[in-house]
Amino acid sequence: MKNTKNLKKKFNISQTDSGRFYTWVSDGCGRHRKKAKITGDSPEEVIIKANKWLIDREEEANKAYTVREAMLDFIESRSQVLEPTTLCNYREITRNRLQYIMDIKLEELTSKEIQMAINMDAQRLRYKSIKNAYGFLRAVLNANDIDLNLSSVRLPKKEIRERKLPTANEVYRIVKGTDSELPVLLAMWLSLRIGEVAGLQFNDVDAERQCLYIRREIVKVDNGWAEIDHCKTEKSVRSVNLPIHIYQLIEAIPHRKETDRILNVTPNTIRKRFKKLLRANGIEDIHFHDCRHIFASTAAMLNVPEKYAMEMGGWSTPDVYKNVYQETFDSERRKADSIIDEYWNKVIEQES
Numbered sequence: 001m002k003n004t005k006n007l008k009k010k011f012n013i014s015q016t017d018s019g020r021f022y023t024w025v026s027d028g029c030g031r032h033r034k035k036a037k038i039t040g041d042s043p044e045e046v047i048i049k050a051n052k053w054l055i056d057r058e059e060e061a062n063k064a065y066t067v068r069e070a071m072l073d074f075i076e077s078r079s080q081v082l083e084p085t086t087l088c089n090y091r092e093i094t095r096n097r098l099q100y101i102m103d104i105k106l107e108e109l110t111s112k113e114i115q116m117a118i119n120m121d122a123q124r125l126r127y128k129s130i131k132n133a134y135g136f137l138r139a140v141l142n143a144n145d146i147d148l149n150l151s152s153v154r155l156p157k158k159e160i161r162e163r164k165l166p167t168a169n170e171v172y173r174i175v176k177g178t179d180s181e182l183p184v185l186l187a188m189w190l191s192l193r194i195g196e197v198a199g200l201q202f203n204d205v206d207a208e209r210q211c212l213y214i215r216r217e218i219v220k221v222d223n224g225w226a227e228i229d230h231c232k233t234e235k236s237v238r239s240v241n242l243p244i245h246i247y248q249l250i251e252a253i254p255h256r257k258e259t260d261r262i263l264n265v266t267p268n269t270i271r272k273r274f275k276k277l278l279r280a281n282g283i284e285d286i287h288f289h290d291c292r293h294i295f296a297s298t299a300a301m302l303n304v305p306e307k308y309a310m311e312m313g314g315w316s317t318p319d320v321y322k323n324v325y326q327e328t329f330d331s332e333r334r335k336a337d338s339i340i341d342e343y344w345n346k347v348i349e350q351e352s
Helices: 002-011 043-062 067-077 084-096 111-122 127-143 168-175 181-188 194-199 244-251 267-280 290-301 306-313 323-350
Strands: 021-027 034-040 211-214 217-221 224-228 238-241
Touching: 002 043, 021 043, 034 043, 067 084, 067 127, 084 127, 084 217, 111 127, 168 181, 168 267, 168 290, 168 323, 181 194, 181 244, 181 267, 181 290, 194 217, 194 267, 238 306, 238 323, 244 323, 290 306, 290 323, 306 323
Parallel strands: none
Antiparallel strands: 021 034, 211 238, 217 224
16 A cells, blocks of 8 residues: 555546546657546556556657658558558658658657758659658658647749640540540540549440449559549549440440440550650640640630539539539539530531
8 A cells, every 4th residue: 555655646646526536647858748647447547557658658769760660650550541542652752752851760850850851852853742742741740649840841832834735626636546535535525534534344334324423443552553442532423424426435345244444454554645646746745634624624615614514523622512402403514514515526526
């Protein structure tokens, strides 16, 4: 009992009105200080828990947890809840970005060292790559309860790239009759992402309703490509109107079963084929994803209401529409489909 009293005094154990016992324990100092409230049904239980907390803290301190190790641990701890492509990107960051700080102990890391790592990466990487790496680092710091003042950290300025997208007619003229015609029209006419294009199966085609279901993607992972049974965002799982020209292109592709992919190639192959055609026609600074930009520009040019264009393309929007408006929304959506289809049918006719 004497030892218990001494320990009770050491930990300053108190009792709540409900009869529970508790104490506060802390370790470290300054920004490295950690504090916790320990509770129990008896003073002895509180003492045992408090001592265990201090021992665990000491063991953590002796681990020499580096930034690299913290990042890998973060990835491993979330391997079952994060998207495969996100995990792949995080591993890429750990291998190739912010290398200046990777071997520094996490709890000894300073904002000055982070800024130095950013400065070094800015010599070879673009703004978006550095922003993503910095965002991942902040998530790792937060997950490890590292309270670091980052108000002085600055990212490089976002580069403003002035470029002119080719018109829909120009792009279609280039891809017409090639193996890029279908994937490009799916992106440029129906606003599918490249992973959604690659993930399409023949059973996603509803010939009776003349619509196309987008419900999966092919994404980049560490060891190649993988199919995931959902899309980038909740709004991205959708159905779109299926124009007769695109339907005919799909129907012309032989297949054995309905679960066969319409385009049995990876996103990278789709991207390379398109890039090769563009370069052969003197167009350099355009990517496959820009086909979705052309979709958005075309929709704006045709005065398609933004909210309908956003639904077609699966873009997230802060607006939440109540079910009571669904019938009116569907009617307006069909009008928007007709406007876009009429435009694209004219494009096809002009180039025929």
